Amino acid sequence: MKIGMISEHASPLATLGEADAGGQNVHVAALARRLAADGHTVDVYTRRDDPALPERVQLTDGVDVVHVDAGPPERLPKDDLLRWMHPFGDDLAARFGDPAVRPDVVHAHFWMSGLAALRATRRTDRGPEPPVPVVQTFHALGSVKRRYQGAADTSPTARIALEQTLCNDVDLVVATCHDEVRELQLLGATEDRVRVVPCGVDLGRFTPSTTRARATDDDGPVRLLSLGRLVERKDVGGVIEALARLGAQGQRVELLVAGGPPLGELERDPEVRRLRGLAERLGVGDRVRFLGAVSHDVVPDLLRSVDVVVCTPWYEPFGIVPLEAAACGLPVLASAVGGMLDTVVHDRTGLLVPPRDPAAVADALLRLSDRRFRLRLGAAARVRAERQYGWAAVARQTAEAYAEVVSSSSARAPLPQWPVTDAPLVSAGGTR
Incomplete structure (x- = not known):
């Protein structure tokens, strides 16, 4: 199968830890690699953010990253890219007019990629041929972000209405x-047009420690x-408060915080300053250590050097870190939100x-002070990761979703052109 992936702001070539580079970049790169290993060919279309980038870069055998000219060739915050989705889609439409390039299916990652995908595949000037089917993965929803961040949400005001459009107009949504x-x-998405396929983890890189040094200490x-x-919604502050509660009970616990700017720039980061100040006020400053940004290459070793991974955000669309921790045989203490309701099984692989x-975090950490309990949870977490979250299983399920829409695709009516503006869009039907 010939697959066109669109990831407008999250290039699989990006360095993790940079602005807007995170779980989506990992997901797109790993999924594309595994699909290619299974015999498919994948082109990943992403926006050119550097004039020196070549048009096409091979990621691996069977996977090319294609840089699309849409807007200035410079790094821009993803929330500023909506205005460039029409040109992005027009560029793709021109490419897909070549039968040698036209994919069998398009998989859009993130909502703005979905807009570009629909413009590229449902243009009214495409002729009599049926449009290429579009599969959509949102990775995060504007409706959820607005609910939890309120006025701090910097998304375009049209985002939620356009996400509703996508739910109605793409062929399949992969949650x-x-x-x-x-x-x-x-x-407004109907049950018959949504499939659940989780994110995955590299089971070969993220492995349990062979020495279990931390577990036996x-x-x-x-x-x-x-x-x-390091953003407020991740609620590292809540973990620091839990440490203070445990200290008052005589429990010995230390917290490593990895993320944010490079180590040498931590003092200039407002969130680091806020968290450090909180730790000092609560008397646990000596038990909280900030590591700064860490390369994804060193994450497996970092995970294997600790006893428990804590992920307690206010909300989390999915959360890759709990999967990486589970693959390393570690228990995860997680908020009961979003994807972690699926990836962490309470009292079996984590809490x-x-x-x-x-207070609930402190109580859970008190339970996790039992080494044997941690080991039991961590072993079960690794087994579950192997059974459900390896990229081979995730790619297989994704390919099955592609095959479903390709086989059922017929001459769908082309969609009218909707305006791409930073303004609310209102519609009673599928046209916005």
Whole structure:
């Protein structure tokens, strides 16, 4: 099968830790590689953000990254890219006019990629041939982001209305977790046009420690790791408050915080300053260490150096870190939100707590001070990761979704052109 992936802001070639580079970049790169290993060919279309980039770069055998000219060839915040989705789609439409390039299916990653995909495949000047079917993965929903961030949400005001458009007009929505299905239904997606295919993890890179040095060290404190972007919604502050509660009970716990700017720039980061100040006020400053940005290459070793991974955000569309921790045989303490409701099984592979509840985090960490309990959870987490979240299984399920829409695709009516503006769009039907 010839697959066209669109990932307008998240290039699989990007360096993780940079602005807007995170889980989606990993997902697109790993999924494309595995699909190619299974015999498919994949072109990943992403926006050119550097004039020196070649048009086409081979990621691996069977996977090329294609840089599309849409807007200035410079790095822009993803929330500023909506205005360039028409030119992005027009560029793709021109490419897809060549039978040698035209894919059998297009998989759009993120909502703006979906807009470009529909413009490229449903243009009214495409002629009599049926349009290429479009599969959509949102990775995050504007409706959820607006609910939790309110006025701090920097998304374009049209985002939620356009996500509703996509739910109605793409051929299939691939959700990454069951909580997302409920959110999609609130946007108007029908049950028969949504499939759940989770994100995956590299089971060959993320492996348990062979020495179990941390697990057998009864003398040192329990070492926690928080890994990810340093933004308020990740609620690292709640973990610091939990540490203070545990300290008052005589429990020895330390927290490593990986993420944010490079180590030498931490002092200039407002979130780091806020968290450090909180730790000092609560008397646990000596037990919280900020590592700064870490390369994805060193993450497996970092995970294997700790006892427990904590992921307690207010909300999380999916969450790659809990999967990486599980693959390393570590228990995860996670908020009972989003994808972590699927990836963390309470009392079996980790512990789930309500979001924004430092007391519940402290109680869970007290349970995790039991080394044998940690080992049991971690072993079960690795087994579950092997059974459900390896990229081979995820790619197989994704290819099955592609085959479904390709086989059922017929001469769908071309879609009218909707305006791409930063303004609310209102419609009673499928045209917006």
